[in-house]
Amino acid sequence: MAVLTANRRLLDGRPLRLGPESLAEHSARLGPLPTSGDEAIRAIEASGLLGRGGAGFPVGRKWRSVAERGDGQAVVLANGAEGEPLSAKDRAAMTLRPHAVIDGAILAAAAVGADEVVLYIGAGHVAARRSIGDALAERGSRLPVRIVAAPERYVAGEESAAVHFVNDGDARPTSVPPRPYERGVGGRPTLVQNVESLAYAGLIARFGPDWFRGTTEDGAGLGLITIDGVAHPGVREIELGTPLGEIVGASGARLETARAVLVGGYFGRWLAARDGLDLPFAPLALRAAGLPFGCGVVSVLGPDACGVRATSRIIGYLADESAAQCGPCVFGLRAIADTTARLADQRGSAADLARIERWTGQLAGRGACRHPDGAAGLLHSALAVFGDDFGRHAAGRGCSSRPARAA
Amino acid sequence: MGRRPELGRDAGLELTIDRIACDGFGLCAELLPELIELDDWGYPMIRGGAVPAVIPAELTGHARRAASACPVLAIRLARRPQGALVSRAVPERVRSGAGG
């Protein structure tokens, strides 16, 4: 295990239960923020930092794309919408380490040639908005920085939806091209970056890519996760690459006895518990296993829970959260949700199961955004991991979970 | 004896669907059934799933007609990036001569 320089991690410093880190504490702990945008981009590229909003796109490359188009009039949109119900890490970063988040946004602005920063924070994340607002007041800024409250809808955090809302007050995804880095807020090249990614970018610019990569054995660096379904749920900062079994164990549960674990969020994948025990929890390692890191959600499904019911709830939610712009998403998710609900209630049939499989296979790439794709991934994994249970439900033969506990 | 690779103005088109504009009229599937079929609700799916869909040279006319017929202009055709030839057959001598 690499030797860590104490106190430099995002959630180091002021104990989390004591609330937001003040400007003085932040500056004392981390030192000044570098000002060179070019060096920052190079450092972030070298660090291999991947975006933490869900897509996992290399952060350095994204900054470079916007910088190439910036002309000094680009916009930085810090994405703190966090519409994923299982995720709380963006809120935690904004509430507890607001200066780290703002530093990242300011640094990004310098790097991409932006003259404006928009902090897009979920309307329901009251503590986060207050903390960021207080932090802004504390430090002042040469750049115009404004907070925009994101609607509390699942797709409101999607890149084009965020830009659409800031421009027109409509938080629905738009058809791309053009993508935000080409034409975004006010028609200008816009960097849409998750707040956690920005916070880590600020740290990497200070301490260097080697520091970041050195925090873990395989160089994946640090990251925030939200873990639930365990005795001690909440947000953690982990060394990426830690085996999933260990992560779950550290939060007061045993993955060995769980039924399955949901990885990445509602747009992530189910994983059979036994397959997750030694799985290094890092974006690239997960991708190699066909799993998305997404927004770093780890949701453990206990031994008494029913995977079909859990999946049914999730797909019902995703169907309700469709932006209602594309027929295949609206009709497809609705049909799958209704049919899965029937199966979950033991009112379905083998034909229903076949229909779910067929419709799921038709979701990917059929919408303007990746909402149906995320649902498809979740469903495919559910059919694989809970295949036996789906079959049982379809045949009306009950469920392998204990009925009394099936929520 | 093989034919030369297809070159020329229409040899490199690709098709995308504007999913927000699309309203399930289904004319595209009628006019370009080789590439487009409809789902249970009348919305288009590209066969084989690849997006953008590459238009074989012999279907270019049909693709243009499908794009023109769409009442909401949801079918978009664009030239493929330079250097991507749509090759249907390779001349004999190239096939036998080149290595891996």
Added chain:
Amino acid sequence: MSDQILWFATRGAGVVSLLLFTAVVGLGILTVVRWQSPAWPRFLSVELHRNLALLSVAFLGLHIVTAIVDPFTSLGVVAAAIPFASSYRPFGVGLGVIAIDLLLAVLLTSLVRDRIGQRTWRAIHWLAYGSWPLALVHGIESGSDASMAWMVGLDLACVALVLGAVAWRLAAGRSNRSRLAGLVAAGSVPAGAKRGA
């Protein structure tokens, strides 16, 4: 006889134009209500709609040119271009001029639809609903055959067809797009089930 040829041409082309445009309206409705049968694919409605519209414009052109060129009418280019500027039945002819102007807007925008985008094109296309009644009344007001039984019969048939088509359009209800939001909102799974697993 020969000096009446132009007059016959004007009248004939005018009637044919009206019939064709009535068919065009019908085909437009067939397109938007997505009607189809085993023998009538959907693309037929939209392509025939466009082709007949172009054909109608050809007859319309004949109708206007022969009317202007005819030495027995006092219609000049000015009267054909500016509404209510003719000395012969200014009201009726004027309506025809307006009808053509609206039609030209639809035609020209349709030819460059790719460039101007769907929304703009659609907004202007609504003018077509104004053009057809004006053309009909123009014929009734200034047509030489307006009072003939066969012409009245044709007029009634055209009106019936267009009224029927419009009724069908209204009955067909809202487009798919406008239903989507309602479908999602209705939802058959209780909303608020936000915590999963």
